[in-house]
Structure formats: structure tokens, C-alpha cells
Amino acid sequence: MKYAIKFAYDGRDFSGFQRQPDDRTVQGEIEKVLSIIFQEEVALHASGRTDTGVHALNQVATFCPAIFIKEEDLTRALRRMLPRDIKLVQLCRCSEDFHPRFDAIGKHYRYICSLEDHLFERPYVHYLKVMPDMERILRAAAFLIGVHDFRAFSNRRRGERDTRRDLWAIEVSQRKERIFFDLYGDGFLYRMARVIVQYLLHVGRGKIDPEETPQILASGSREKTRLCAPAHALYLMDVYYRFDPFA
Amino acid sequence: MKYAIKFAYDGRDFSGFQRQPDDRTVQGEIEKVLSIIFQEEVALHASGRTDTGVHALNQVATFCPAIFIKEEDLTRALRRMLPRDIKLVQLCRCSEDFHPRFDAIGKHYRYICSLEDHLFERPYVHYLKVMPDMERILRAAAFLIGVHDFRAFSNRRRGERDTRRDLWAIEVSQRKERIFFDLYGDGFLYRMARVIVQYLLHVGRGKIDPEETPQILASGSREKTRLCAPAHALYLMDVYYRFDPFA
Numbered sequence: 001m002k003y004a005i006k007f008a009y010d011g012r013d014f015s016g017f018q019r020q021p022d023d024r025t026v027q028g029e030i031e032k033v034l035s036i037i038f039q040e041e042v043a044l045h046a047s048g049r050t051d052t053g054v055h056a057l058n059q060v061a062t063f064c065p066a067i068f069i070k071e072e073d074l075t076r077a078l079r080r081m082l083p084r085d086i087k088l089v090q091l092c093r094c095s096e097d098f099h100p101r102f103d104a105i106g107k108h109y110r111y112i113c114s115l116e117d118h119l120f121e122r123p124y125v126h127y128l129k130v131m132p133d134m135e136r137i138l139r140a141a142a143f144l145i146g147v148h149d150f151r152a153f154s155n156r157r158r159g160e161r162d163t164r165r166d167l168w169a170i171e172v173s174q175r176k177e178r179i180f181f182d183l184y185g186d187g188f189l190y191r192m193a194r195v196i197v198q199y200l201l202h203v204g205r206g207k208i209d210p211e212e213t214p215q216i217l218a219s220g221s222r223e224k225t226r227l228c229a230p231a232h233a234l235y236l237m238d239v240y241y242r243f244d245p246f247a
Numbered sequence: 248m249k250y251a252i253k254f255a256y257d258g259r260d261f262s263g264f265q266r267q268p269d270d271r272t273v274q275g276e277i278e279k280v281l282s283i284i285f286q287e288e289v290a291l292h293a294s295g296r297t298d299t300g301v302h303a304l305n306q307v308a309t310f311c312p313a314i315f316i317k318e319e320d321l322t323r324a325l326r327r328m329l330p331r332d333i334k335l336v337q338l339c340r341c342s343e344d345f346h347p348r349f350d351a352i353g354k355h356y357r358y359i360c361s362l363e364d365h366l367f368e369r370p371y372v373h374y375l376k377v378m379p380d381m382e383r384i385l386r387a388a389a390f391l392i393g394v395h396d397f398r399a400f401s402n403r404r405r406g407e408r409d410t411r412r413d414l415w416a417i418e419v420s421q422r423k424e425r426i427f428f429d430l431y432g433d434g435f436l437y438r439m440a441r442v443i444v445q446y447l448l449h450v451g452r453g454k455i456d457p458e459e460t461p462q463i464l465a466s467g468s469r470e471k472t473r474l475c476a477p478a479h480a481l482y483l484m485d486v487y488y489r490f491d492p493f494a
Contacts, residue, residue, distance in 0.1 A: 008366045009366070010366055010367055010369070010370075055367070084369050084370075085363075085366070085369070096374075117334075119255045119256070119257055119304075119332070119334045119360040120257055120302070121372060122257070122331050122332070123257075123331075124367060
């Protein structure tokens with residue numbers, strides 16, 4: 001029996017996604033609830049991890065319990081039992097072949113900045129004191145789009161060899177006091193979304209010339225992209241599959 | 248030297264307002280910062296406490312340090328040192344006679360309900376599965392306005408003798424999926440705002456007849472007003488003074 005779930009979480013009170021023996025994590029909390037429902041240990045397999053503090057609107061995962069529970073009943077049980085900061089969006093049975101990580105063909109991340117420092121938004125957006133130069137940001141972003149080795153725009157993770165990714169699009173938009181960075185690509189390296197956003201903000205503040213971007217990409221070095229934007233304003237918006245298990 | 252401050256806080260991660268030896272409280276955090284700035288113990292006196300989980304947009308308090316620091320410098324120091332979930336709104340020197348609690352002539356509380364269950368709003372609004380009957384709510388609210396003994400609509404607090412209060416107004420309004428309860432009065436008993444909101448929601452769900460309200464008020468009993476609405480959706484919006492120290 002294989003189930004696929006789509007779920008959202010508020011990353012604020014989690015020590016990241018991945019199960020940890022002593023910390024509260026998203027995977028840990030969901031597995032705990034599943035294990036109570038199915039009365040056995042149930043492992044969750046997600047499309048990927050997110051860092052501590054990062055949120056998700058449509059994370060995808062699967063699990064394979066030994067017994068069958070009707071989708072409606074399982075949905076209702078999960079909705080009732082999941083903690084307040086995890087929300088089940090959708091649940092369905094899926095093919096035994098479906099693998100949320102290996103079958104993912106792309107992802108969408110959103111980073112939210114705000115030019116106003118609202119107290120109740122502090123845990124969810126990144127406050128900018130000064131409006132960045134959008135034209136410069138767009139010029140730099142254009143150089144990042146496409147297939148590149150993104151080593152200069154990510155942290156190294158042990159065992160990660162292939163650092164080429166296809167960044168399909170970067171949309172930068174403003175609505176009232178908010179500035180959105182929407183990144184779409186076939187995959188994201190460790191910290192890649194946050195390093196790119198921080199770099200674009202730097203460019204937007206006039207600290208780096210947008211035209212330097214190709215050289216920085218080619219250098220493969222983090223010298224000019226040392227920082228990464230804070231985690232609490234990053235959202236995993238969507239995971240794309242050729243055959244959507246939820247369709 | 249006496250200073251008055253107006254400040255906002257996100258009640259989520261505090262064990263209420265009032266200083267506690269072992270818990271993180273709003274008063275405790277502000278006093279900690281003040282004591283670092285002034286290098287002596289500085290006590291904060293607020294317009295009143297708020298319960299665990301309750302938020303504030305414009306809480307008012309005073310403190311009297313031994314030394315003088317210029318308003319701009321003190322403002323800057325506080326803004327830099329206060330934790331992320333407390334935000335200084337305004338700071339000024341005030342008359343030695345000004346007392347934020349005894350001089351308050353009224354308060355405004357807002358309670359926010361939502362008909363949509365948005366994950367990231369869960370810590371800040373009270374989700375309603377069903378739209379309540381606004382006409383019934385307004386009929387019941389009309390009976391509560393004015394000078395009454397609000398014993399039936401509050402928890403008893405030790406030492407509280409006079410339970411008469413003047414509830415100036417209750418505004419109930421809807422904007423998109425949100426329903427706002429705005430309560431204005433010369434003072435609020437312990438839990439009074441939340442007991443009133445919970446009662447009005449009960450009336451709005453058809454559980455109690457709006458016309459029973461005068462009897463319930465007169466009874467002084469909590470029999471029909473046993474529950475109180477959850478704390479995390481209540482906001483202290485404003486404290487009113489005859490002579491506004493911030494004007």
C-alpha cells in the first residue's frame with residue numbers, strides 16, 4: 001500500500017525537516033502520527049529536505065503502511081492528529097513506482113521580502129530597510145537562468161558531485177510593500193535558493209555589478225556570494241512531476 | 248527621570264505579560280534589556296497585564312531609571328536590543344505623575360476570527376468552521392453595551408471587588424473571510440474580552456438566544472458563559488488616556 005500526501009508546514013518551530021532523535025522535526029512529527037494511526041513504524045519519504053526555519057506550502061511525500069485505511073478516513077485522522085503547524089493539503093493512493101524525490105522534475109521556491117517591518121510578519125518575511133534597485137536585480141537574474149554549474153551559489157553537501165542545475169526562471173515582483181523572488185528549476189542545491197536571493201539583494205543594493213554574474217558563476221567560488229538570505233522567509237511552493245499523483 | 252513607552256508584542260512565545268522567575272514573559276524581557284542599558288535594575292509598569300498568548304499592538308508602560316539617556320539614543324538602543332517579538336512603537340519622557348494603569352480611562356481589544364484555515368495565520372486568528380449569524384450576534388452585543396456588572400462575563404481574580412464596567416461599544420465587522428470583534432470600554436475584567444467573544448459566537452451559532460443576555464448579565468453566573476475564546480486571537484489595540492503622554 002502506498003499513499004502520497006501533499007502538505008504545508010510553518011517551519012518556525014521545527015529543527016528542519018529531517019527526522020532527528022532529539023529534536024522536533026517535520027518528518028518526525030508526521031511519522032509519529034502515522035505510527036499511532038497504523039500501530040507500526042511508518043517511514044515518510046519526501047521530495048527533499050528543507051532547512052531549519054524554511055516553510056512549505058506543497059511539500060510531497062509518500063509512505064507505505066502494511067494495512068489499508070480508506071483515503072477519507074486517513075485524511076480525517078491526519079487532519080485531527082497533526083500538530084497545528086503542519087497542514088495536510090491532499091492525500092491519495094499512488095502507484096508503488098512513484099518516488100517523490102527521484103520522480104520530481106522540478107521545484108518552485110518563493111522568497112518573500114518586505115519593505116515594512118510588521119511585528120506579526122517578522123517570522124515569515126525578510127525585512128528590507130531600503131528598496132533595492134529592481135532593474136539591476138533583473139539584469140543579474142537573467143544571467144543565472146538556464147543550465148549552469150551553481151557551485152558558486154550553493155553550499156557544498158557531502159556526496160554531492162553534480163552541481164549543474166537548470167534554473168528555468170526567476171521572477172521578481174512587487175506587490176505593495178512586498179517583494180517576491182520566485183525561483184523555478186529542475187532542482188536546487190543545498191542553500192541555493194537563499195544564496196541566489198542574497199546575491200540578488202546585494203546586486204540590488206549596488207554592492208555588486210549585475211554584469212559580474214557570469215564570471216561569478218564560472219568561478220565556482222563563494223567569494224562574492226558568501227552569505228545566504230535568512231531561512232524564515234523561504235517557502236517551498238510546489239514540486240513538479242511528469243505524472244501528478246494527485247491529479 | 249520617567250519614560251513612557253508604547254510597544255507591540257507577539258504573544259506566541261511568552262508565558263504572559265507579567266514577570267515570572269523562570270518563564271519568558273514580556274515584562275521580563277523588556278526589564279532585562281532596560282537593566283543592561285541602564286546598568287541597574289529597572290522595573291516596568293504597564294497599563295495592565297495580558298494573558299498568556301494574547302498579543303498587543305499598543306501596550307503602554309513607564310519606567311524610572313536613575314540616569315538620563317536622550318530619547319533618540321534610548322529608542323535606538325531598545326530597537327536594537329529588544330527580542331524580535333517585541334517592537335517599540337514610541338518612547339518619550341513623561342510627567343512623574345503619569346501612571347499607565349491608574350490614568351488609563353479605557354482600552355480597545357480586538358478579537359480576530361477567520362472563516363478560512365490558513366496555516367500561517369493559525370497562531371494569530373481563531374478559525375470558525377461555520378459562518379455565525381451576525382444579526383443574532385449584534386442583537387446580543389447591544390445588550391452588553393453600557394454600564395453593567397460583568398461578573399457573568401469574566402473570571403474572578405483575587406482581590407477584585409468592583410466588577411462593574413462601562414462597555415462603550417462592541418463593533419462586529421466582516422472583511423472577506425475575517426470577522427472582527429472590536430471591544431471598547433473603560434476597563435476589562437480578567438478574561439472579560441474572551442468570555443464575551445465566546446458568548447457572542449455561541450449566540451451566533453444559535454446555541455443561546457440573544458434575548459437571554461440581560462438575564463445572564465443580571466444572574467452574575469458563569470453557567471451560560473462557561474467558556475472563553477482562545478487567547479491567540481486577542482489583541483490589545485490601544486490604551487486611552489485623558490492626557491496622552493505621547494501626543
